[in-house]
Amino acid sequence: MPDAPSRPALDAARAQAWRRLMFAVQGLDEVLERQVQRDGGMPHAYYKVLVVLDAAPDGELRMSEVCGRLHFSPSRLSHAVRRMEDDGWVSRRSDPDDGRAFLLRLTDEGRALVERISPRQVAEIRMPVMGALDDAQVEQLDAIAATILDAIDGLAADDC
Amino acid sequence: MPDAPSRPALDAARAQAWRRLMFAVQGLDEVLERQVQRDGGMPHAYYKVLVVLDAAPDGELRMSEVCGRLHFSPSRLSHAVRRMEDDGWVSRRSDPDDGRAFLLRLTDEGRALVERISPRQVAEIRMPVMGALDDAQVEQLDAIAATILDAIDGLAADDC
């Protein structure tokens, strides 16, 4: 090995791309947060819960299942569900097969809310953003994001 | 049936890439948050303030300047600075040229903290992530992120 730098460094191209990626990440977060707050009066994180419920085949999911899909802590979801139940977007019943678990389901109002927010999100954010990329870039992005995801959960494994 | 959908939709490739991008974004956030919390005992957002101060040529920046660079609200920064001043990472003096403004500066401890956190972030996150991409992908990512950023602040302009 030629030399072992005491601190590993990124080459210029990678440093540059990382910086831009960070900006893009922050920008996307901001814009999504704002849209959901404006159209739904709730944080983006809450909307994600509604979306996974909407996508569930039986229309019902265990809380722990939702936690897993969204990388939420049980506590976070618990607080969120209390709020969303109060607001009437979600209902909760205890799982007949497991006394510890609860099943979440969208109320009719909840489903209506998703159907109000979702198309706007597509029209105002996803379309403009993804539409700005050409077909080749879309493929590239897909591959890059997949690679990043692999690298990341490699990291998560290292922590333990 | 080839009808004109009343709601604009994304083609499958773009929908797929968007989904993966969202996952990657969330994953990156989580991993950065965890690292800074672990190594610095503070939220990643606070660390960003330290970083921009560290990078400032004179070692000093106006709060409004920091707000601008990080897209922070004045309120958010104000709360953050109070905490970081209490913790001894940052000092604040009023701008001699403008009685309304304050100048922020890293304390020696603050600088030391950045120098403790930063190389770990490179070693544990940026290197593994960016290193997983080949040179072509790095260029592609840079271009894609730039395009996304353009699309996003096109959106911000629309809002007003």
Add this chain to the structure above:
DNA sequence: CGCCTATACTTGAATGCTCAAGCACCCGAA
């Protein structure tokens, strides 16, 4: 059966962020 650990979720306190007000200062125009 009776324990023992693991799993599913809840709760309350502490922290960070947002939002709406408010204060202090700058600056241009009358």
Add this chain to the structure above:
DNA sequence: TTCGGGTGCTTGAGCATTCAAGTATAGGCG
């Protein structure tokens, strides 16, 4: 010069998230 609007920052209240406990059920193993 003083008035008025704009800028820079602070404050306090309310919401979201985290963290550390705590409760309750499930499921295995003696």
